Amino acid sequence: MFRIWGKLFKDNHMIKDTVVVIDDPTLSRTKKVYKALDEICYEFDLSRPIWLKANQNDFIKLSRTRFTSDSFVESIDFDYLDFQVIEEDCIY
Template identity: 30%
Template sequence: MRLYGRIIKGKKILKEAVAENNEAIPYNDALERCLIGVCKELDVQVPMWLKNNTSEFVNYKRTFFREEHFVEAIKFDKLEIRAE
């Protein structure tokens, strides 16, 4: 699995990162490891994964995390992740 992440403020992309996991593990575990890897590369905290994120990711292979997904304050509008 390969997961792309980018930090967006307004209409501007501030940072991008990629994380990959090729281990023979369940999809959920690979997704979690890649999300943690992307967040580490982007130097942001790992967001809370909510029900709407699951729906978006299943249907579109993409989801967004906004301020309500983070415990601490963020300095950007959203974190987007997408799988390929």
């Protein structure tokens, strides 16, 4: 099971959150991440953010990143979208 936690923050307060579960073992980790981001954006009614180099580096190191207004084409009414892996498939 692969779970991602998406949270919207404004003025240092969480205003919305959701957990997305991707349970498709045929997908690669990258495809699971993109699918989870699409589902979170759909649920929050957001356009899909652009992965900037800083987002990629943070996600590779920490399995977590923040999408700020720089990552969105449209204007946003929150400070950032926090995107974090909370459970990954175990491969034994």
